[in-house]
Amino acid sequence: MKIIVAIKQVPERDAQVRINAAGKWIEETDLQWAMNESDAYALEEALQLKEKGGGEVVVVSAGPERVGSTIREALAKGADRAIHIDCDDLAQRDALSVARLLAEAIKPESPDLVLTGLQSDDLGYGQTGVILAALLELPHASLLLHVEQTSTGLHVKRELEEGWFQNIELPTPAVLTIQSGGSKLRYATLMGIKRAKTKEVRRVTPAELGVPPSAVVVLDRIAQPQKQKSTQILPGSPKEAAAALVEKLKFEVRVL
Amino acid sequence: MILLSVTLAEPQHFSLWEKLLLAALVIASASLFWRRFGTVLDKILQSKKDADFSLSPLGRRVWDFVWEVICQAKVIRQRPLPGLAHAFVFWGFCAFVLVTLNHFATGFGIGFLNPGGAIGRCYFYLAAAFALACAVGILGLFVRRFFVRPRWLGQKLSYESGFIALLIFVLMVTYLASFSVADKSPAAGALWWIHTLALLIFLPIIPHTKHLHLVLSPATVFLSRGGFSRIPPLAGDEDFGLVTGKDLTRLVSLQAYSCVECGRCTEHCPAANTGKLLNPKEIILGLRNYLNEYGPASDQPLLGKYIAQEAVFQCTSCGACEFQCPVGIEHVPIIVGLRRGAVNTGAWEDDHGGKLFLALERGSNALGMSAAERDKFIQKQELPIFDGTQEYCLWLGCMGGYDPKGREIVADFARVMNYLGTTYGVLRKEKCTGDPVRRLGNDLVFQQLAEANLEALAQNKVKKIVSICPHCVRTIQEDWKEYGTPPEVEHHSEFLARHLSQLPPVQSEEKIVYHDPCYLGRYRNVYEEPRKTVERAGELVEAPRSHERSFCCGAGGGLAFLGEETGERVSHVRAEELAGTGAATVGTACPFCNSMFRDAFSEKGDGAPQLLDIAQLTARSLPPAESGSGG
Numbered sequence: 001m002k003i004i005v006a007i008k009q010v011p012e013r014d015a016q017v018r019i020n021a022a023g024k025w026i027e028e029t030d031l032q033w034a035m036n037e038s039d040a041y042a043l044e045e046a047l048q049l050k051e052k053g054g055g056e057v058v059v060v061s062a063g064p065e066r067v068g069s070t071i072r073e074a075l076a077k078g079a080d081r082a083i084h085i086d087c088d089d090l091a092q093r094d095a096l097s098v099a100r101l102l103a104e105a106i107k108p109e110s111p112d113l114v115l116t117g118l119q120s121d122d123l124g125y126g127q128t129g130v131i132l133a134a135l136l137e138l139p140h141a142s143l144l145l146h147v148e149q150t151s152t153g154l155h156v157k158r159e160l161e162e163g164w165f166q167n168i169e170l171p172t173p174a175v176l177t178i179q180s181g182g183s184k185l186r187y188a189t190l191m192g193i194k195r196a197k198t199k200e201v202r203r204v205t206p207a208e209l210g211v212p213p214s215a216v217v218v219l220d221r222i223a224q225p226q227k228q229k230s231t232q233i234l235p236g237s238p239k240e241a242a243a244a245l246v247e248k249l250k251f252e253v254r255v256l
Numbered sequence: 257m258i259l260l261s262v263t264l265a266e267p268q269h270f271s272l273w274e275k276l277l278l279a280a281l282v283i284a285s286a287s288l289f290w291r292r293f294g295t296v297l298d299k300i301l302q303s304k305k306d307a308d309f310s311l312s313p314l315g316r317r318v319w320d321f322v323w324e325v326i327c328q329a330k331v332i333r334q335r336p337l338p339g340l341a342h343a344f345v346f347w348g349f350c351a352f353v354l355v356t357l358n359h360f361a362t363g364f365g366i367g368f369l370n371p372g373g374a375i376g377r378c379y380f381y382l383a384a385a386f387a388l389a390c391a392v393g394i395l396g397l398f399v400r401r402f403f404v405r406p407r408w409l410g411q412k413l414s415y416e417s418g419f420i421a422l423l424i425f426v427l428m429v430t431y432l433a434s435f436s437v438a439d440k441s442p443a444a445g446a447l448w449w450i451h452t453l454a455l456l457i458f459l460p461i462i463p464h465t466k467h468l469h470l471v472l473s474p475a476t477v478f479l480s481r482g483g484f485s486r487i488p489p490l491a492g493d494e495d496f497g498l499v500t501g502k503d504l505t506r507l508v509s510l511q512a513y514s515c516v517e518c519g520r521c522t523e524h525c526p527a528a529n530t531g532k533l534l535n536p537k538e539i540i541l542g543l544r545n546y547l548n549e550y551g552p553a554s555d556q557p558l559l560g561k562y563i564a565q566e567a568v569f570q571c572t573s574c575g576a577c578e579f580q581c582p583v584g585i586e587h588v589p590i591i592v593g594l595r596r597g598a599v600n601t602g603a604w605e606d607d608h609g610g611k612l613f614l615a616l617e618r619g620s621n622a623l624g625m626s627a628a629e630r631d632k633f634i635q636k637q638e639l640p641i642f643d644g645t646q647e648y649c650l651w652l653g654c655m656g657g658y659d660p661k662g663r664e665i666v667a668d669f670a671r672v673m674n675y676l677g678t679t680y681g682v683l684r685k686e687k688c689t690g691d692p693v694r695r696l697g698n699d700l701v702f703q704q705l706a707e708a709n710l711e712a713l714a715q716n717k718v719k720k721i722v723s724i725c726p727h728c729v730r731t732i733q734e735d736w737k738e739y740g741t742p743p744e745v746e747h748h749s750e751f752l753a754r755h756l757s758q759l760p761p762v763q764s765e766e767k768i769v770y771h772d773p774c775y776l777g778r779y780r781n782v783y784e785e786p787r788k789t790v791e792r793a794g795e796l797v798e799a800p801r802s803h804e805r806s807f808c809c810g811a812g813g814g815l816a817f818l819g820e821e822t823g824e825r826v827s828h829v830r831a832e833e834l835a836g837t838g839a840a841t842v843g844t845a846c847p848f849c850n851s852m853f854r855d856a857f858s859e860k861g862d863g864a865p866q867l868l869d870i871a872q873l874t875a876r877s878l879p880p881a882e883s884g885s886g887g
Binding site: 187 | 490493494496599600601602607609610613614617618619620626627628698699700701
């Protein structure tokens with residue numbers, strides 16, 4: 001199976017995010033970057049499928065020069081080659097525009113399967129993968145924990161609310177968005193990094209793909225979340241306090 | 257004067273037939289020796305060259321050779337009785353080199369020491385004294401091996417060792433007996449021939465058995481890498497550690513063939529003593545078996561038939577094995593080398609290990625917490641930020657920055673520095689030094705961490721680091737060297753010991769047992785400084801195993817992060833031993849040891865001794881801190 005994995009580079013989990021002067025995006029200098037978490041799980045699913053059934057894993061990622069480190073990480077973990085869509089304006093593009101970039105890069109590859117994380121850790125639209133399926137005119141399933149290749153196509157496990165799961169059969173080719181935590185991520189190895197140096201990374205520009213910078217959804221303003229502390233001390237004997245606590249949990253917080 | 261009239265009897269005349277027979281026997285014995293020894297030597301020399309090997313500093317090598325080989329100091333010091341017995345045998349052999357050469361020369365009529373002459377007489381008397389000591393020594397070792405039978409020597413009785421002991425005994429007795437017979441008597445001839453035969457039988461046995469150490473171990477001690485537990489840098493793009501026979505270096509192969517199977521390593525190994533699969537001696541013998549079967553050019557994986565992956569990952573890297581080894585084997589670099597081979601190629605699969613690697617690939621600390629937690633602690637504790645004007649950079653480490661007990665230790669150490677008026681600051685951003693991934697063999701993540709930290713320290717112009725964690729100290733000072741020049745670094749025990757006189761005196765009879773952390777004691781040779789701080793705080797009690805024989809807490813080598821152990825927990829065994837001293841308080845100098853014992857004592861409940869770091873023992877006598885007096 002030829003599997004394409006779309007990955008995104010996002011600020012590292014521990015990064016201290018500051019808003020830039022324009023208030024439209026974050027300050028990117030001095031930030032540490034990492035592979036989007038659910039994309040890492042999508043890559044893991046792809047690598048496991050390849051290990052079981054053979055084939056090829058190609059990663060595709062859009063972004064500036066710095067994205068190269070995340071692409072190399074994917075190659076080091078076992079992807080066979082990569083496509084780097086070289087663009088500096090990712091933040092100005094909406095999910096549709098990014099999906100168009102990805103779709104144009106993916107089309108000539110005519111893959112059997114396209115995987116991506118269910119959403120990005122920075123913007124969190126959760127739409128790029130789904131729109132990508134529409135643009136490629138392929139069936140899709142989202143929020144997947146596990147993908148298995150069958151004789152007729154795919155067997156996938158979706159996570160629903162409240163501990164429910166849905167198992168579905170799907171034909172290939174298809175586009176799937178993967179949820180974090182379905183499998184165990186492999187660690188990067190020195191041998192992988194060394195081998196990755198010799199793997200092909202093809203660079204394309206949005207112009208070559210014929211996708212002009214356009215956005216239907218325009219990001220107006222971003223802001224740091226406001227922190228609020230509203231500690232209440234419940235008075236009375238332990239018994240009274242416990243009763244009051246139950247009352248609050250039931251009717252104010254509504255978790256009971 | 258009767259004694260001086262006694263001379264060594266030598267047969268005065270050998271017939272041509274005797275000479276021919278002697279020549280034939282010597283040639284046969286020597287070629288049997290060489291047939292095996294030559295093979296061993298080939299395997300060692302065909303192994304990969306050690307890329308980082310350098311003869312300098314020669315002084316250190318000569319000193320090690322004189323102290324450990326000639327003086328037999330390590331052998332005697334760590335096991336006094338059998339050590340002395342061994343030293344007598346060794347010194348006997350040294351004295352016998354001339355005697356033996358002369359012995360054979362006599363057989364061909366060209367003896368160069370005259371038993372009647374002054375020099376010959378003196379030398380033969382001297383050799384006789386050594387022979388007596390050697391005979392007693394070998395008898396003692398025989399009794400130990402076959403009657404005392406310490407379990408370190410293995411379950412199986414080694415009959416070859418018994419036979420060798422017999423040969424050595426015969427050699428000494430025939431030599432001594434030659435003083436009591438007349439020169440031309442048939443008895444002199446008989447003794448001469450028995451002595452000769454014993455020698456010629458002994459020679460080919462050497463390379464076929466562990467007695468190969470007679471020939472190899474002096475070289476092994478002289479050539480050893482030095483620098484305790486020093487992990488060699490990887491050489492080139494195709495070096496991932498010890499994966500197959502092709503990765504075995506000459507030093508590793510030499511060490512594998514030098515093992516004398518004495519079991520000192522096993523005796524002191526925390527894994528072997530708590531029912532784990534790992535036995536350091538078997539790792540070394542596994543390598544030797546591998547070399548015997550496949551050789552150093554083989555593509556066969558090293559982990560498999562002779563060495564189990566599971567065993568390799570049970571090592572706490574405490575270094576007790578390496579410290580004890582009398583023949584210069586460096587176990588820790590070998591075990592870490594095997595781990596590197598497994599981790600750098602992705603062959604090692606372990607849920608906890610994988611999680612740790614991912615946490616350090618992506619995050620900043622081994623505990624997998626958000627870096628913001630460290631910021632909060634710094635704010636809450638009002639620790640000053642390092643800005644280049646302060647004397648010390650206080651390195652928090654993962655335990656000091658994220659672990660609740662580790663934070664208490666840092667806070668108390670900061671109080672002491674505040675009291676002394678020492679200026680210090682912490683880095684805004686700090687990543688794990690990479691100690692656990694270094695010892696687990698993940699060179700990729702270790703390099704990333706070392707480089708990121710070195711860059712941050714250089715940017716902040718840090719000149720001196722002080723840390724509460726011996727693992728951080730070791731990794732910064734020694735392991736980072738591969739990627740740059742680390743600033744000067746010291747452990748807080750060293751800092752505290754220097755400043756004790758400036759602290760208020762304490763009157764206390766509290767019994768405090770001090771636990772030597774492996775990475776402070778064996779790794780850094782710091783034993784007395786922490787003891788001084790303990791002695792200031794109360795009455796120092798020594799544990800049954802202390803100083804360089806201290807028993808590990810079980811956390812090192814990345815094992816603190818690898819989940820449940822098989823067999824008994826190392827930490828519980830050590831905690832039991834410390835509690836058994838009856839001390840009211842256990843004094844520690846490493847936040848990992850502290851955390852391991854905290855866990856072990858929590859099961860003991862109220863009966864458990866109090867557990868305090870030396871920084872806490874020091875700070876508790878200080879007046880309460882004024883707020884905001886940091887740095």
